[in-house]
Amino acid sequence: MRRIVKGGRVVDPSQELDAEVDVLIEDGQVVRLDENIEATAEDQVTDATGLVVTPGLIDIHVHLREPGFEYKETVRSGLMSAAAGGFTAVACMANTSPINDHRSITELILGQAKRHPYARVYPLGAISKGMAGEELAAVGEMVEAGIVAISDDGLPVMNAALMRRALQYAQHYDLPVVQHAEDLNLTGDGVMHEGEWSTRLGLPGIPSLAEDVMVARDLLLSADTGGRYHVAHLSTGRSLEMVKEARRRGVRATCEVSPHHLLLSDQLVAESGFDTASKMKPPLRPQSDIDILRQGIVDGSIDAIASDHAPHHQDEKDVQFSMAPFGIVGLETTVSLCLDRLVGGGMIPLSRLIELLSTGPARVFNLPGGSLRPGRVADITLLDLDRQVTVQPDRFKSLANNTPFAGWQLRGAAVGTLLAGEPVALPEDE
Ligand SMILES: [Zn+2]
Numbered sequence: 062m063r064r065i066v067k068g069g070r071v072v073d074p075s076q077e078l079d080a081e082v083d084v085l086i087e088d089g090q091v092v093r094l095d096e097n098i099e100a101t102a103e104d105q106v107t108d109a110t111g112l113v114v115t116p117g118l119i120d121i122h123v124h125l126r127e128p129g130f131e132y133k134e135t136v137r138s139g140l141m142s143a144a145a146g147g148f149t150a151v152a153c154m155a156n157t158s159p160i161n162d163h164r165s166i167t168e169l170i171l172g173q174a175k176r177h178p179y180a181r182v183y184p185l186g187a188i189s190k191g192m193a194g195e196e197l198a199a200v201g202e203m204v205e206a207g208i209v210a211i212s213d214d215g216l217p218v219m220n221a222a223l224m225r226r227a228l229q230y231a232q233h234y235d236l237p238v239v240q241h242a243e244d245l246n247l248t249g250d251g252v253m254h255e256g257e258w259s260t261r262l263g264l265p266g267i268p269s270l271a272e273d274v275m276v277a278r279d280l281l282l283s284a285d286t287g288g289r290y291h292v293a294h295l296s297t298g299r300s301l302e303m304v305k306e307a308r309r310r311g312v313r314a315t316c317e318v319s320p321h322h323l324l325l326s327d328q329l330v331a332e333s334g335f336d337t338a339s340k341m342k343p344p345l346r347p348q349s350d351i352d353i354l355r356q357g358i359v360d361g362s363i364d365a366i367a368s369d370h371a372p373h374h375q376d377e378k379d380v381q382f383s384m385a386p387f388g389i390v391g392l393e394t395t396v397s398l399c400l401d402r403l404v405g406g407g408m409i410p411l412s413r414l415i416e417l418l419s420t421g422p423a424r425v426f427n428l429p430g431g432s433l434r435p436g437r438v439a440d441i442t443l444l445d446l447d448r449q450v451t452v453q454p455d456r457f458k459s460l461a462n463n464t465p466f467a468g469w470q471l472r473g474a475a476v477g478t479l480l481a482g483e484p485v486a487l488p489e490d491e
Pocket of ligand 1: 214215216241293294342343
């Protein structure tokens, strides 16, 4: 079985390629990139004229909610959402019910993913049993079942001794330890960033320190153990500076940021009239943090952009600001937001964005993909840089619609994905 993706502009940062070439795929793998590859009568052809062809985009921070919270999202709806948003793979967090802290849950998630193959799923296992923060989970057997990293995301690992053990133990499997960096004592009952706006609005604040002290502690633990440490949804300028400084000393630390932390400030809580779609963890930060994060997008110190797709049911979010759960969806907005605001705005070239959304995430979690070099799996995303879209949450494939970006008009969108060389087709009208 051969397929040729013809006529597109291939942007692949893994081989510093940005050129109009065709992609020849055989048996699910990239075989050759070349100008004008002739199609024979038996070849399938994907016409990519006018489109950008990139290695499949990978979102390494997604909550699929299954098992246990199927009213928020399922593996099926989450993967449809991923494909609609241009992603060929997602890594899903362990805070399901039951928690993914042993192999049977990992297998259940991967079984569901197999039944609904709209995108690949790479589960994370929990760091601690029951995410209780006390004992290490059964990491070895979850690795056998297919996890790619460990995290108690949703919650931080508050116990430094446990974090140290996790960073030591995970090295047996070369797994990154992913931290939701937050000191819960500093967070207290905070519901938004602690600063000028929380004071004006009279809402309890979450200080930047809640993130910074955790990142500082973990970088020390990572340095001492030699373990691989990854900061999930990094949101403060100071945390990024610490990660950069630690890396200069050889600490194996990586980090991701979410689009909302690059594009929205804590002022939105006031501007939106306490819209619960402006409530997430970490909270939206002031402009001074946004400026430093954007610098990290430009200078290469941020490894990945990840959505932290956190679906909640509308009934859960339609409550008073202080009562609402934290989190927003992101799978179907991330690519257009980044194309419009980061690339269209002139902040970074397209190749850097593809690095942040594909090559970088693949490297951070040791995933296949992230490259269209010959021999690699033919997971591909097709982008239309000129497509005008309006964010319409009621059209999302996700079961949830909690987004602060409703109504945003954006230029640029993902228009299709291929998995192992096969175009992904989504069911209509769902
Ligand atoms: Zn988190």
